[in-house]
Amino acid sequence: MKFLRVGPPGAERPVLLEDGRHYDLTPLTAEIDGRFLAGDGPRQARVALDAGELPEVDIVGVRIGAPIARPGAVLCIGQNYAAHAAESGDEPPSEPILFHKSPNTVVGPYDDILIPRSSTKTDWEVELGVVIGKRARYLESLNEARACVAGYVTSNDVSERAFQLGRPGGQWSKGKSCEAFNPVGPWFVPAYEMPDPQVLGLRSWVNGEPRQDSKTADMIFTVDEIIWHLSQFLVLEPGDLVNTGTPEGVALSGRFEYLREGDVVEVEIAGLGRQRTVCGQA
Numbered sequence: 001m002k003f004l005r006v007g008p009p010g011a012e013r014p015v016l017l018e019d020g021r022h023y024d025l026t027p028l029t030a031e032i033d034g035r036f037l038a039g040d041g042p043r044q045a046r047v048a049l050d051a052g053e054l055p056e057v058d059i060v061g062v063r064i065g066a067p068i069a070r071p072g073a074v075l076c077i078g079q080n081y082a083a084h085a086a087e088s089g090d091e092p093p094s095e096p097i098l099f100h101k102s103p104n105t106v107v108g109p110y111d112d113i114l115i116p117r118s119s120t121k122t123d124w125e126v127e128l129g130v131v132i133g134k135r136a137r138y139l140e141s142l143n144e145a146r147a148c149v150a151g152y153v154t155s156n157d158v159s160e161r162a163f164q165l166g167r168p169g170g171q172w173s174k175g176k177s178c179e180a181f182n183p184v185g186p187w188f189v190p191a192y193e194m195p196d197p198q199v200l201g202l203r204s205w206v207n208g209e210p211r212q213d214s215k216t217a218d219m220i221f222t223v224d225e226i227i228w229h230l231s232q233f234l235v236l237e238p239g240d241l242v243n244t245g246t247p248e249g250v251a252l253s254g255r256f257e258y259l260r261e262g263d264v265v266e267v268e269i270a271g272l273g274r275q276r277t278v279c280g281q282a
Helices: 034-038 041-050 082-087 142-147 161-165 223-231
Strands: 002-006 013-018 021-024 074-078 097-101 113-115 126-132 149-156 182-190 201-206 209-215 241-243 264-269 273-281
Touching: 013 041, 034 041, 034 126, 126 201, 126 223, 126 264, 142 149, 142 223, 149 241, 149 264, 149 273, 182 273, 223 241
Parallel strands: 074 241, 113 273
Antiparallel strands: 002 013, 002 182, 013 021, 074 097, 126 149, 126 241, 149 182, 201 209, 201 264, 264 273
């Protein structure tokens, strides 16, 4: 069972995908947001579907938006794959590196990536996105951390490296929070349907050419460890998005060219769907 949001930007409606058929979720909820997730909405959707309470809908030709409503926070983990840390010229971190993206970077899985004005180093990063379903504050165990996860999404943590690393102040968020810099989706998959997030393949392509090919088993810090760690320093709320880091194979490595207008970026995570975004100009 997968969850989507379809329709024009700012007017998306929730849809459930099951066995290749789409069902209108509006009899149950107006939005796939923190309130829906905290109220055990995905399981209620299963009950409503089995009871025949959700009408089938045709979404052919309709825009697919991000599968979750704009999160209250987008938290990101840097250099969580050893090979990516190495290609960035750094040692693997001893604890999770945290930075923030602006929540308004979140866009749909087929919306354009907008290359910022004056950008010279716009880069791609396929990442497992973790969506929070319960408030997480000073968690005491990894099991408690897992219980706070509502589900998972494919996420592209688009980055402008000159803004991120080449300007005074060391502000990663400056190179991460540009307009349309976080395509998410196409689907949100509940955690109970994906019991082990550490066995997923991640891949990316630019103009059809392979770039990244790894698996979440290669993470330095697991999903549970990340959520537990973050809860010791801040409060995670239902609906928040946590990007868990990217594997090797990005332009920052020096092996590939940075993105230009007209380039096509595709990212995919097994079971969570594949994005296709075209690079436009801001």
